[in-house]
Amino acid sequence: MLDIRRRTSYLFLAIMLGHVILISAQVPTKSGPKVLEAAVLGVFADVQRATAAVTGVASDLWSRYVDLRRVRDENDVLRQQVADLQVELLEERALAQRAAGLQQLLDLRAQVSLPTLAAQVIGGDATPGFRMITIDRGSRDGVTRDMAVIGPKGIVGRIVGDPVARAAQVQLIIGRNAAAGAMIERSRASGVVVGGAGDPPLAMEYVSNLADVGEGDLVVTSGIDGIYPKGFPIGRVESAVRGPNLYQLITVRPLVDFSSIEEVLVVLVPPGPGGAEGVS
Numbered sequence: 001m002l003d004i005r006r007r008t009s010y011l012f013l014a015i016m017l018g019h020v021i022l023i024s025a026q027v028p029t030k031s032g033p034k035v036l037e038a039a040v041l042g043v044f045a046d047v048q049r050a051t052a053a054v055t056g057v058a059s060d061l062w063s064r065y066v067d068l069r070r071v072r073d074e075n076d077v078l079r080q081q082v083a084d085l086q087v088e089l090l091e092e093r094a095l096a097q098r099a100a101g102l103q104q105l106l107d108l109r110a111q112v113s114l115p116t117l118a119a120q121v122i123g124g125d126a127t128p129g130f131r132m133i134t135i136d137r138g139s140r141d142g143v144t145r146d147m148a149v150i151g152p153k154g155i156v157g158r159i160v161g162d163p164v165a166r167a168a169q170v171q172l173i174i175g176r177n178a179a180a181g182a183m184i185e186r187s188r189a190s191g192v193v194v195g196g197a198g199d200p201p202l203a204m205e206y207v208s209n210l211a212d213v214g215e216g217d218l219v220v221t222s223g224i225d226g227i228y229p230k231g232f233p234i235g236r237v238e239s240a241v242r243g244p245n246l247y248q249l250i251t252v253r254p255l256v257d258f259s260s261i262e263e264v265l266v267v268l269v270p271p272g273p274g275g276a277e278g279v280s
Contacts, residue, residue, distance in 0.1 A: 135167070148266075157175070
């Protein structure tokens with residue numbers, strides 16, 4: 001009995017709801033459209049408004065994402081261009097330095113009255129004390145043992161050992177067993193410059209305590225060793241004090257930067273007594 005009443009109530013409510021919908025579909029609003037149409041239109045308008053808002057946000061986010069990717073790609077291209085330009089700048093700087101070094105070598109060659117041969121440094125020896133470099137000139141170029149090797153700022157060293165066809169070793173003047181006849185350009189006081197492991201790496205020996213030697217004096221080759229032509233710069237006196245015996249204690253700072261030698265000149269004059277005038 002209870003189920004029949006419930007069913008009757010549900011049926012009654014359904015009939016009443018149907019009547020309301022039918023009436024709403026027929027009754028016009030003040031603005032013109034029927035009540036049902038207005039309600040449906042309002043619901044769909046809200047749905048469309050929400051959909052449009054969501055679509056707008058999504059479109060804006062996508063546009064920003066696309067713009068961000070484009071900017072990132074452009075930044076990558078710009079970074080690569082900057083890196084390429086930096087490499088080109090380094091190459092241009094290296095070429096400019098090389099050109100400047102070659103020009104200095106040409107200027108030196110024009111000043112030297114002796115025959116010379118340009119050579120490039122192709123290797124070095126890191127053995128402490130025994131400083132050596134290898135050049136790309138050898139016996140087929142007329143290079144022989146004990147020929148002097150010079151640079152734009154002064155003497156570099158001498159050829160040691162027997163050169164091969166296209167290479168030769170050079171003992172640097174700052175090497176432990178290296179030596180050259182030398183004199184103070186200003187006072188003409190003579191002695192021998194020897195290499196060593198100190199700082200500065202050169203010392204001038206056998207200069208009398210009575211000789212006139214001052215800090216900053218230019219030390220040049222004297223030519224008495226028969227290897228280095230006379231008059232080439234070696235370095236400048238860094239200190240000169242009276243020694244305990246007959247000779248002064250003199251240190252010399254070389255003019256050549258031995259850590260950055262790239263090109264040199266080999267003096268194509270066999271060693272011999274007396275020396276030769278090297279600078280015109």
